[in-house]
Amino acid sequence: MTQTAAPHPVRTLIVPGLATLVALAILIGLGTWQLQRRAWKEGLIAQIQSRAYGEAGAIVPEAEWGRWQSKDDEFRKVKVTGTLLNEAETPVYGLAPAAPGGSSAQGYYLMTPLRLPDGAIVMINRGFVPMELKDPATRPQSQPKGETTVTGLVRAPEERNMFTPADSPEKKAWFARDPQSIAKAHALDRVAPFYVEADATPNPGGWPKGGQIRLELPNNHLQYAVTWFGIALTLVGVFAAFAWRRFHPLPAESAASAR
Structure with missing residues (x-):
């Protein structure tokens, strides 16, 4: 064989x-x-630690907005004063950070333009409201009139990815905190390329709730x-x-x- x-x-x-x-x-x-x-x-943690605490400073002046870069300014603590354009309040869908042992709540972040004394505009993320409070009529005390001062952190526009739905301004359906896109929908100009994330200072009526950003990153x-x-x-x-x-x-x- x-x-x-x-x-x-x-x-x-x-x-x-x-x-x-x-x-x-x-x-x-x-x-x-x-x-x-x-x-x-x-690097991000070091950036936050060096910028997000201490006394609040002024935002970058409008003359420098064209050269603004997030790596040089994001997470810096600032204070701005102006008039909120409540008629242009824009609810952007998002999740509130989960509490320890809990789950994230669905709702909206209220992006509202703040007109500065010189006429320029800075978009403010005033904070989070749950789904049932999207309509301003459900929280009538939440839109202050007259001069308003906001303290918070400078943030870069929210980056979109392949999973981010397209915004639909006519349906008031927004999915990214993007100051320029929101400004365009409301025909606003002289708008800062960044926005300010309001701190946890209570708002009238308790809503929206600011200070949602998590500074302790795993x-x-x-x-x-x-x-x-x-x-x-x-x-x-x-x-x-x-x-x-x-x-x-x-x-x-x-x-x-x-x-």
């Missing part, structure tokens, strides 16, 4: 080896990405990176053991392959 020669061990490792290399590249890529995210998060990216790199190392170990067995088969395995 003619016996078929067993394939060389190297040949039996080609497909598993290629699959291992692909998986290893993905795992290392994920670990590296988490390290990059960690560096970004640490930073678990090193833990995630170690996990991905650990899986990658385990994968290398498993493949090494598999390859060693191919070159050093047990006697029973050698006899079976020779039949």
Whole structure:
């Protein structure tokens, strides 16, 4: 009886080896990405710590709005005084931060233009209202008249992604806190490229509730990176053991392959 020669061990490792290399590249890529995210998060935390506390300053003057960049100004504590254009109040759908042990509440963030004494406009995120309080008629005390002072943090326009629905101004359906888009819908000009996130100072009638931004950011990216790199190392170990067995088969395995 003619016996078929067993394939060389190297040949039996080609497909598993290629699959291992692909998986290893993905795992290392994920670990590296988490390290990059960690560096970004640490920079963001340092930015918040250095800007968000202490005495409130003035916003960047209108003459510099064309050169404004979030990396130089976001999260800075500021104070602005002007007149709220309540007729242009814009409810933007969002979730309130979850309380410890609770869940996030659905509702709206009220973006309202504040006209400064010189006529320029800064958009204010006055805070959060639940779904049932979207209509100003349900909270008649919530729209102060006359001169108003707001203290809060400078924020960059909210970034949209593939999951952000398109705004529908005619239906008052907004999904991104974007000052320029809101200003365009209300035919406003001389509008700042940033907005101010109001602090937790109580509003008349209790709504909206400001101070919703979370300044304590979790930073678990090193833990995630170690996990991905650990899986990658385990994968290398498993493949090494598999390859060693191919070159050093047990006697029973050698006899079976020779039949």
